[in-house]
Amino acid sequence: MARPTGYLMLPVMVVALMQALQGAPLFPELYAAAGAVLVVASSWTHFQLGRTVVEIRIRGHQIAMRSALDVVHERPITWHPLLRAKQQRDGLHIYAGDHTFRIHRVDWPAYSRIQNALQPDDAPEQARSCPY
Structure with a gap:
């Protein structure tokens, strides 16, 4: 789950950095985006575990x-x-x-x-x- 979370958090962190540098509030959007990232990453991980063959x-x-x-x-x-x-x-x-x-x-x-x-x-x- 680390790889999809890392890939999905990268744009969230870039946007958060841009908002922080502009002095805009970032906490409500950052929390919502981080929660969405975790939901998508866990769904993707579950999907991959369901299609990865480990026993023949x-x-x-x-x-x-x-x-x-x-x-x-x-x-x-x-x-x-x-x-x-x-x-x-x-x-x-x-x-x-x-x-x-x-x-x-x-x-x-x-x-x-x-x-x-x-x-x-x-x-x-x-x-x-x-x-x-």
């Missing part, structure tokens, strides 16, 4: 990818059919059910284990048949 489970031709919020709130595991895993320059694109996930190499210390388990291909879309 593979079972045959099925895959479960859980977000940080799914893990923290102990939500049940949802399995999706693993349609395809494609090797890209920066990592893997995983096509599971009606979802597409990107797994970046730098974000996963066990990237090679994930890659071996998924067996990504580089074939064109029409060349690979779905196991379902």
Whole structure:
């Protein structure tokens, strides 16, 4: 939450500095803007935690990818059919059910284990048949 708060507080602080240098009152607006910044930053952080994949489970031709919020709130595991895993320059694109996930190499210390388990291909879309 520190990064979005910092990005959003920068313009608030610049405006506060300009008002202070002009001798204008700044406290009512500064408090309202700081409160709005905290609401937006916490909403953005919650959104990012809901879409950041932190757990991958593979079972045959099925895959479960859980977000940080799914893990923290102990939500049940949802399995999706693993349609395809494609090797890209920066990592893997995983096509599971009606979802597409990107797994970046730098974000996963066990990237090679994930890659071996998924067996990504580089074939064109029409060349690979779905196991379902």
